[in-house]
Amino acid sequence: MTTADKKQCLLQLRTLEEQIKKADEERIEAIAALNSTAINYSGLPSGNGKHNKIELGIERVQAAQEEVNRLIDQKEAIKKELLERIKQCPTRECRILLRCKYIKFMTWAAIARKLGVSKNHARQYIHKKALKEFK
Known part of the structure; x- marks a missing residue:
């Protein structure tokens, strides 16, 4: 598995999170439309059609x-x-980085603070090492 494949695998959660957000927005829009329709129809006799609004x-x-x-x-x-x-992953700092970045969606600055290293060190060195360790 290449590094690019590993990143793509790890990014699945982020993609799904975005899809969930979009689907939930559609759900909220559907509820709003239903509420609007219900308000407009209140007090009126129901239609005889099988699928009214x-x-x-x-x-x-x-x-x-x-x-x-x-x-x-x-x-x-x-x-x-x-x-x-x-x-x-055999290295503790790599496990922490992967969980923070790809499971908790933390920023590089927050990950660096958690690891006690600079942002660049976390993003470049530890991240590269973590991707190599990820199977």
């Missing part, structure tokens, strides 16, 4: 929630796998 709105909210849940489950499974692989 409220039913379609509810289906949209449910689908959006299911997508958020699916992505969260996927994220948790990948996180578990990555943590197991990180545990296999």
